[in-house]
Amino acid sequence: MNTAMTILRKNFHLLLALAFVLAMPLTMQSGSLASEVLIYGLAAMGCNLLLGHTGLLSFGQGIFFGLGSYTIALTLTRWPLPMPLALALAVVAGAVGAALVGWVAIRQRGTYFVMLTLAFAQMFYFLAYSMPGLTGGDNGLMDIPRPSLAVGGFTLWPLVSPWQYYGFVAVVFLVAFWLLQKVSASVFGRTLLAVRDNEERAGAIGYDLRLLKLQAFVISGAVTGLAGALHAMMTGIAPLASAEYHTSEMILVMTVIGGTGNLLASLLGSAFYLIVGDWLSTLWPRWLLLLGVVLMVISLGMQRGLWGLFESAWNRLRGAKHPAKAQEGTPVGTGDKA
């Protein structure tokens, strides 16, 4: 009984993620929207690993998203590689791109770093734009196939309908989430928190700050590349827009709305952004205006995002029954990594 409880507590966030993944098909009409929530959830988690864990505000996540999209588009349309291998290649492309951007950007700190990531995002956009032979330029790459998972001609898992594809995305998402949880709970993840909380102190203790940040960057790039590839397979196109500033901004906004205290919050942010956005955009095409206001409100008064909001509500609820336990509320960022 006790061990069961321990396992439950240790994997609490993973179980919550699983519940979320299972709940979406039961409550939502569109399989594409549900897949998109998980895909951008992945991208937001990559961003969260930098912002929440390492204290790096990156406006360059669109680069890695775009790299993932272009890589899978090129491999699936030009070379007859099996799909899982193409997906792995997209992950590698995201990681390599992040290593390159990170190598330069990490030389700077604070504001300079933020500006550099944005400048690199713009650079990547114009790079993609000026190489139409590879990226399709303004049109992007089209007609990306979505091959089913097959072994030796025998179809294991057809990915034809949106909900079939959702199942595949869900498995990839859960595996990636589990791995990222492992990373954030590891000694490495804890060290990143030390870097975030006090860079000078972490450096003085003897940690190689640049290496730590670069590693965080590479992991983040890999996850974001994966998200980009999954997205390209879902829509069948790798548009130039996926390399645009807007993509970077969207990923960052989702991360901030969800909250940066833990990784699961990013899924919340992505779900909120996409589902509420989907609903609002039918009512009012300029709903992004509200989003801008929400972002300002979060910056001004609820820096722990939606997750923080739910957490305080939950604590208050519990506090009504057990007043002593209400004090346990976790501080910003150092929340339970389960």
Place this chain on the structure above:
Amino acid sequence: MSIYLLQVINGIGIGMLYFLLAVGLSIVFGLLRFVNFAHGAFYLLGAYFCYQMTRWGLSFWLALAVVPLVVGALGWLTEKLVLRHVYAKPHEFHILVTVGLALAIQELVILQWGPLGDSVAVPDLLQGVVMWGSFVYPKYRLFVIGFTAVLAVGLWWVLEGTRLGSAVRAGSESTEMVSLLGINVFRIFSLVFALGAATAAIAGVLAAPIRGAEPFMGIEALGVAFVVVVVGGMGSFGGALVGGLLIGIVQSVMSTVWPEGARLMIYIAMAAVLLLRPHGLLGRKG
């Protein structure tokens, strides 16, 4: 040969606009220690307000005088109502609040004027070209170079020769010390932020007859301003001037050599400067 000379002069024209765009961002950063992501949005407002005034049949010259004042006032209000409340919050939120503001302004512009851009006519007085022998150059662009040069001198005088300027410069060294000397730093913050917004708006008004007004010009300008500031050095007036001219000339010359890659080249120039001189050409360490 003469085509390159022409492109260099063109580049100076673009570069002076880039300087104007970047200098506000740089001064605001120097004093307030955060990057204003809404800076591009003030530029956007400048261009659209100019567009609206000319649509009403008012003259471009009136727009050039009034729009910076209006946008400057908006900047002043923004600092008072919004930014003041995040100074105590973690550094990321200073940036994020301006990202939210930029998004809101951009959407408001689309709401008001639609998602497609429109052109703004060059004022009658400056239509046509000037000719000196074989040298031909649009009058309006020549005016932009002259006007921004005068503005640059004026700004330099404000920063170097006035009490406000010395408070701003001292404030970017140590805000605490300045407030201990009995100067109301919050008033200076508001003024500087308003000044930054106004310079961005002037750049927007001046750019409108050249490139028209469209909703996404703000974000594009923000990217360029970042490059200029990174190249020239954060918080440095001279850096913004040198960086702006350098980036303008690189972009302009490259557009004859490799048109598709002209925009790309300015970012490559930035990466090169950054690798060789991490704090920018004229930036201070730290």
